[in-house]
Structure formats: structure tokens, C-alpha cells
Amino acid sequence: MKHLVIIGLVIPEPASTAAGYRMMQLIKLFSEANYTITFLTSSNNIEFSEKIEIQKIDINNESFDEKIKDLNPDIVLFDRYVTEEQFGWRVSENCPNALKIIDTEDLHFLREARRKAFVEKRETSNEDLINDIFKREMASILRCDLSLIISEFEYQLLTEKFKINPDILFYIPFFIENIEKNKTAFEERQHFVSIGNFLHEPNWQTVLKLKSIWKNIRKELPNVELHIYGAYASEKVFQLHNEKESFLVKGRAEDVKLLFNQYRVLLAPIPFGAGLKGKLWESMQFGLPNVTSSIGAEAMHKNLPWNGFIEDSDEGFVTNAVELYQNESIWNQANKNANEILKQIFDKKLYVNQFWGIISKIENNLEAHRTENYLGKILQHHQLNSTKYMGRWIEEKNRKQ
Structure with missing residues (x-):
């Protein structure tokens, strides 16, 4: 049985947030394919979360290294770019053959660009898009083997404006299995x-x-x-x-x-x-x-x-x-x-077979897939020489305290 490890900034709250609902849909998708699923998080928002197997982890702590090695996942799914920043390099070091996926939820840099324009009471410009979040989020997308994009508009933005290779992106919105007729007149x-x-x-x-x-x-x-x-x-x-x-x-x-x-x-x-x-x-x-x-x-x-x-x-x-x-x-x-x-x-049948097809294709050709993503290799190298050593420094600092 294959093993999926999800690393989440927060525990999914499908009754409260669209992001939580989205994550539970992905969990169900992998569960239907008979994956063992482990959810790792440093969050404590247990009260309104779904009943899923949750294991606590610490940020900037070497205990994660042993945990991820013991879990030995086939796939690691990050719930947004910030979790990839925090744990992606550790996954690459300890489980180099695990397929790394990021669920972008939405493009955070686009949301921030529009927020800034809204506050300043003007239209969003191209300059707004190239913000600090853009640099971080795009780097995370490029470092991963596959990024799940929920919006077709955002998929086109990434592929057409920013020239991201479609081979490392997959458009999969919310999906529905059965369409019920409205019964309340x-x-x-x-x-x-x-x-x-x-x-x-x-x-x-x-x-x-x-x-x-x-x-x-x-x-x-x-x-x-x-x-x-x-x-x-x-x-x-x-x-x-x-x-x-x-x-x-x-x-x-x-x-x-x-x-x-x-x-x-x-x-x-x-x-x-x-x-x-x-x-x-x-x-x-x-x-x-x-x-x-x-x-x-x-x-x-x-x-x-x-x-x-x-x-x-x-x-x-x-x-x-x-x-x-x-x-x-x-x-x-x-x-x-x-x-x-x-x-x-939003019909589930439009996406499921394609999703498993791209997963299988990448898994069977992982090294070649990564070689083609040369920008990702460059960014992975630099992350291991920046984020890694910052994380190690914080570890050592915490240990002394």
C-alpha cells in the first residue's frame, strides 16, 4: 500500500474554510486509491477539524528528519507554499525519491497584489504581481514535482504570463460526484x-x-x-x-x-x-x-x-x-x-483519471521529470544552501536555550 504524507500549516476545517474543504477532497481522492495517509502539522486547531490521523511536528527541529524517514512516504503533499519552504528541503534530504506536490489552494501572490490595489483604491497592475510573495511562491512551485492549481485563470496566468512548464502543473478545481436537483422551492x-x-x-x-x-x-x-x-x-x-x-x-x-x-x-x-x-x-x-x-x-x-x-x-x-x-x-x-x-x-469524472495519469507518469520517470525542470534543480540547490542552514542555525539556537 502506498503512503501519502500531507504537511499542513493548519488542520483542515471543511465546515469553516474552502481550503479545508479542498484538502478533505484531496484526502478522499487518495484514500479511494488505497493510500495510507498521515497528516503532519504544528498547528493546534483541533476543535473544528475533521477526524483524520494527525501527528504533531515542530518547525526548525531535527526531530522531523527522523519522523519523515520512518514514515518513508511515496508522495508528500504540502498544503501551501509556506509549508514547502519550511519542510521541503528536509523531505528532499531524507526522502529523495518521494514525489513532492504542492496544493497552491490559490495563488497567494495574486491575492496580495489585489489586496494592495484595493487598499490603494486602484486597479491591479503587473508591477503588483511581482511582490515578495510571488518570488517565494514561484520558487516553491518550481521546486516541487507537481503543483495543483484550483483556478483555470491562475493556471493560464502561470503558463502564459510567467511561462511555467505545464508538465509541473495540474488544474484540478473543487469537484462534485452527484448533482442533486434543488428540492426547496x-x-x-x-x-x-x-x-x-x-x-x-x-x-x-x-x-x-x-x-x-x-x-x-x-x-x-x-x-x-x-x-x-x-x-x-x-x-x-x-x-x-x-x-x-x-x-x-x-x-x-x-x-x-x-x-x-x-x-x-x-x-x-x-x-x-x-x-x-x-x-x-x-x-x-x-x-x-x-x-x-x-x-x-x-x-x-x-x-x-x-x-x-x-x-x-x-x-x-x-x-x-x-x-x-x-x-x-x-x-x-x-x-x-x-x-x-x-x-x-466541476464534475469529478473530468479530472480523476487525468490526475492519476500524471501521478503515474511522474512516478515512473521521476529523475527525468526533475532533470527537465532545470529551474527547479537550481532553486533546490540554493534552498539547500540557504533555508537549510537558516533552519539548522535556529535548531542550534533553540537547543542552547
Whole structure:
């Protein structure tokens, strides 16, 4: 039986974060292929995590070297670039024949570029993309044998703009096995909803945007409420709660499917970010049309009609939210659009065979694959002469203390 070791910055929380849901999908994918799976992390976020085999590790500690040698994995999967930075060189030294994969989740440098432009109230420029995170993240991608890319837009950005060899990339979005028909009708649903983990800055900015435009929606729909859900809501989030305005902050959602089946429209005026938006993907599955921004819908529907409306202006967003809430015909069509998007873009069958095909190809030709990735070899060499010795220095410092 083959062995997969996952090294995670945090333990997956699929009920709270899209990244956690994504990781659990990958774990299930490897489990279905009969891999033994061990999850290594220095994190302590146990309370809302899934029940998976977890072993604790320490950063900058030689105990990891013995652990990874004992585990002797066939594949090591890093959950983002920072875990590859911390542990990638140790994996290469102690398990040189292990295939190294990084799940980028989303491109962190792209998210940072858009955040900076948002703060400065301007469009994102090419110069914004070449930030410090870009240099680190691209180096991690090049050092690994394969990088999993969740967004087709980001795949094209890497291959077309930054000329990354497609042989070390694989596009695999969220995926779904069975598309269920929506069973909760238009008239059985009420109110607007928004959801998002508040550790993620774009979700906080989304709620601030909703707070600023909600009065205009409520003017048209005076008996309708907006319910805000999200894990890790701080006091500043709950301070936005206002019952007189029907702007209600609810906190953590325990069951998204049950929740989404109660509401009529999801509102997500996401101002910046990257990757795929888990809330929008789930809204497609549970018969909940949405109004979102162009950033929210990015890479989620190709040229297919959206399951609701895509609008970036405040005035247009309000108009579309009111129309989608009131018009049953448009609402029903939005759900039909969602089913088509799920079928054409997120069907698991579109990716699984290709995924195992590329894994097998790399495993059977690992040395040749690495030789072709000459930039990766260069960066691996320099990492072993920089990050490695910094890590060893910290080890020694900690030992003396």
C-alpha cells in the first residue's frame, strides 16, 4: 500500500474554510486509491477539524528528519507554499525519491497584489504581481514535482504570463460526484445570506461592503433580512449587528447545506481575492442563486451563464439583488444555470483519471521529470544552501536555550 504524507500549516476545517474543504477532497481522492495517509502539522486547531490521523511536528527541529524517514512516504503533499519552504528541503534530504506536490489552494501572490490595489483604491497592475510573495511562491512551485492549481485563470496566468512548464502543473478545481436537483422551492425560501470565514480578509471587506449597500436593498424590500455567517467572527464583526436594520450577524454556521436551503439569495460582493470561492460553489449545489462580483465569479463558469448576477457597481448590485429575490422565473433559471456549470466544470469524472495519469507518469520517470525542470534543480540547490542552514542555525539556537 502506498503512503501519502500531507504537511499542513493548519488542520483542515471543511465546515469553516474552502481550503479545508479542498484538502478533505484531496484526502478522499487518495484514500479511494488505497493510500495510507498521515497528516503532519504544528498547528493546534483541533476543535473544528475533521477526524483524520494527525501527528504533531515542530518547525526548525531535527526531530522531523527522523519522523519523515520512518514514515518513508511515496508522495508528500504540502498544503501551501509556506509549508514547502519550511519542510521541503528536509523531505528532499531524507526522502529523495518521494514525489513532492504542492496544493497552491490559490495563488497567494495574486491575492496580495489585489489586496494592495484595493487598499490603494486602484486597479491591479503587473508591477503588483511581482511582490515578495510571488518570488517565494514561484520558487516553491518550481521546486516541487507537481503543483495543483484550483483556478483555470491562475493556471493560464502561470503558463502564459510567467511561462511555467505545464508538465509541473495540474488544474484540478473543487469537484462534485452527484448533482442533486434543488428540492426547496422559491416560495419556501426567504431572506438574504452571506457567509465567509473571518480569518480571511476579503470576507471581512465583503461584509463591510454589504453593510454600506444594505440600506438600499432594504428600501426596496423592507420586510427582508440579511443574515451574516462566518467562523472566527471577532467583536468588530458582531458590532455590525443591527436588528432595526435587519442586518443580523449569526456567527459560525454548523451545517452549510441545511443553512443554504433556507435562504433565497446569497450576496457576495467580494472586492479582492484569488482561487475559487467555496461559498459560490456550494450555493450552486444547494439551489441558492447569488449576486457576486467579477472577482467572485472568476474561473468558476467559463462562458456559461452565471447562476444569478455578476455585478461590480454598487447600484447595479442592489438592482440585481432585488430582482433575483423577487423574480421567480429568473431565480429558477439561475438554478438551471448552476446545474450546467457543475456538470461542465466541476464534475469529478473530468479530472480523476487525468490526475492519476500524471501521478503515474511522474512516478515512473521521476529523475527525468526533475532533470527537465532545470529551474527547479537550481532553486533546490540554493534552498539547500540557504533555508537549510537558516533552519539548522535556529535548531542550534533553540537547543542552547
